[in-house]
Amino acid sequence: MESYKELLEGNLRWLVDVKKANPAFFDKLAEGQSPRFLWIGCSDSRVPATEITGSMPGSIFVHRNIANLVVHSDINLLSVINYAVEYLKVKHIIVCGHSSCGGIEAAMSGKNFGFLENWLNHIKDVYHYHFDELQKITDERDRSDAMAMINVRQQVWNLSKVSFIRDKWEKEDFPILHGWFYQIRDGMLKDLNVSVNSVEQSEELSLLV
Ligand code: CO
Numbered sequence: 438m439e440s441y442k443e444l445l446e447g448n449l450r451w452l453v454d455v456k457k458a459n460p461a462f463f464d465k466l467a468e469g470q471s472p473r474f475l476w477i478g479c480s481d482s483r484v485p486a487t488e489i490t491g492s493m494p495g496s497i498f499v500h501r502n503i504a505n506l507v508v509h510s511d512i513n514l515l516s517v518i519n520y521a522v523e524y525l526k527v528k529h530i531i532v533c534g535h536s537s538c539g540g541i542e543a544a545m546s547g548k549n550f551g552f553l554e555n556w557l558n559h560i561k562d563v564y565h566y567h568f569d570e571l572q573k574i575t576d577e578r579d580r581s582d583a584m585a586m587i588n589v590r591q592q593v594w595n596l597s598k599v600s601f602i603r604d605k606w607e608k609e610d611f612p613i614l615h616g617w618f619y620q621i622r623d624g625m626l627k628d629l630n631v632s633v634n635s636v637e638q639s640e641e642l643s644l645l646v
Pocket of ligand 1: 481537539540
């Protein structure tokens with residue numbers, strides 16, 4: 438069997454299970470989406486937003502890229518955030534990093550990854566600022582996990598500077614930005630406690646990044 442066909446067959450098994458548990462599930466979804474969360478995560482296949490949060494389709498609006506970066510000139514990311522905030526009225530935006538992140542490890546390795554360097558340079562900038570504190574961590578795996586957490590903090594701060602998010606905060610306390618970390622070894626999600634929903638809190642976070 439062609440390997441890709443297992444995905445189509447998996448879909449059939451899945452939809453039968455879902456319908457068995459909730460016969461109206463797909464009829465309801467077909468009416469539209471009203472997710473309450475926006476997830477900015479890594480493209481890594483081991484960190485799918487819905488599965489690891491025990492959620493179903495329809496619950497989380499998602500943007501993923503290598504190492505869950507918030508790059509201010511990324512029109513794709515900005516469009517996803519703008520749609521989520523202005524039209525879907527999402528109240529919570531979660532930036533989620535994870536352990537053993539290939540993007541983080543590549544940026545820390547000092548090796549040349551060709552075209553990918555253009556993206557990895559964003560991570561290398563963060564690594565550069567925190568190089569001394571990270572060098573104190575001797576275990577390689579712990580060091581890359583620490584860098585992944587630092588990166589989440591940085592990306593939450595980047596997010597807190599997006600123009601239309603700050604516009605929102607002038608009128609209300611939403612959206613609330615969160616930074617989370619997913620440990621692949623045990624499947625556990627952790628809140629890094631860097632939540633922000635005002636310019637003042639953004640300025641406070643700037644002292645940590
Ligand atoms: Co990753």
